[in-house]
Amino acid sequence: MDQRQSIAEAAVAASAALFPERGMTARWEPVRARCYGASGAYLALTDRLDQLERDERGSVEVTQPEIDGVLRGLTDAARGVDEFYRGNQAHLEHAVAVYGSVPQLVSQVRAQAEQSRQAAAASPYAAYPSIRQCAAAVDEGLLTLEAAVASGSGGATRDAATRLETLVRELSTALETAPGKQHSAATAVASAATRLDAARNRLERIAPAMSALLREFAAASSNDLANNERQARAAIDAAAADLAHAREALTSNDPEAALEKTTTARAHLATAEERAEAVTDRLALLRQVREQPAERAKAVRFKLRDAQMLAVNKGVVPQWGSVLDAQAERLDRAGAGLTGRHPDYWAYVSELDAISAFVTGVVERMRNTER
Structure with a gap:
């Protein structure tokens, strides 16, 4: 019984450390208490039997029913341990296996983190914001892991190791993609510049379309569009400024800043295009409705x-x-x-x-x- 209890107790401890939400400790407690009760009764009986051997006057008595009762208690407790373990065997064995792998996981992730940090420090792209951020996250993940290991919490240690593993992968990905970012940024800036030219051409259609709306239709049909030209022009100016900053970033070998500014420029261009199209589309729609x-x-x-x-x-x-x-x-x-x-x-x-x-x-x- 003791051997079975020890095996089950270790598995429950692993489950509690890694998967506390499963509530194995609470479910194990009455089984454990029955084992302790049976063990206590057994120890008390053996103590009385020892006294009986030493007692020459026969003042100590032990009956067969008492012995049978203690044996039944031990048997029932052992059976309870077996039933508990079999009923939760898959989970308990998984918990033990995972818990046993935590030290190896910690060692492996530590080594990976150190390698990735060395690679980042030696990279010619180490100054890129994405690499700096990922490297800082790995440093923080290492500190979190060391604190979890020091606390002795298996669950916290495993979680910290798994999190650090993810951070290391993100840093590795940032290092892998860094060499192609200069080309990607140059392409993005050129594409946005072409779109800016098209948006400027589209802007020139707003005034004639608004004039036609006011001539051909009731003023209420275009009141909500009165500020569209001004808003579109402001958005185009903002996009042009962002693209100028993007070109400067490219020249300074900072493609990530260039990509960020290009993304902002595209958002401004989308606003300008939407404002221009709202006017020209309204004119086309109202003319169509007027006809039929x-x-x-x-x-x-x-x-x-x-x-x-x-x-x-x-x-x-x-x-x-x-x-x-x-x-x-x-x-x-x-x-x-x-x-x-x-x-x-x-x-x-x-x-x-x-x-x-x-x-x-x-x-x-x-x-x-x-x-």
Whole structure:
């Protein structure tokens, strides 16, 4: 029993150190207590038997039922250990194996960390921010590992070693990718410069498009676009400044800074392009609607009829019929609002889009109700 208990106790300790969330200690405690109780009864019995051998007057008595009871206690305790171990065998053996591998893991990761730090220090790209950051992270990981080892916590040690292993891989990756960054940065800067030229050309289309919007359509159709040219121009100026800094970084052999500035420039260019396209797209859309205003409404009405048919087929007309009918009335009112010399086509388009989105939501709710 003692031997079995020792094996199980060591496995539970390994589990508690590495996987405390499994709660093995709490589950082992009553089994352990039964072993201690059986051992205590056995020791007490052997002590009395020793006294019986020494007692010539026969004042000490030990009965066979007492001996049988102690033996049963030992047998039951041993069986409890076996049942506990078999019931958790896969996990306990895994915990023991992992716990036993921790010292080897620590030694291996320490060696890898030292090698990677030496490689970083000797690298011609050691000044790159990515390599400096990764190297500093490895240094910090080493300190964390040493503290965990000193604490004697197997779980904390394993976690620290695993974390350091990840940091070493990141440093190795940074060292591997460093040689190609100068070329990548040069390519990125050239590509962004081409995009900047295109954005400047697109900027020139904003003013004529805004002028056409104001001439051909109600002022309300373009009020939200009034600042687009100014915003696009500011974004282009910011992108040009970022690209200038990127070129300076390239000249200074700092491709990571160049890539960072190029990324920022691209974000500014995206803003400029979005502001320019919003104006030209609005003009194209309103002209299309003006030519055939009924076509856009026809598509929404078709979508509404599909929703009404779905309500009928699913038997949910009492819940949704009046709601969908109300959208048909909204469609009629939207079309009736296209009056005057300069009808508000943008308000018309916005209302049709709102009706379409509402109908989509109703259809989704009807389908969810069905499920």
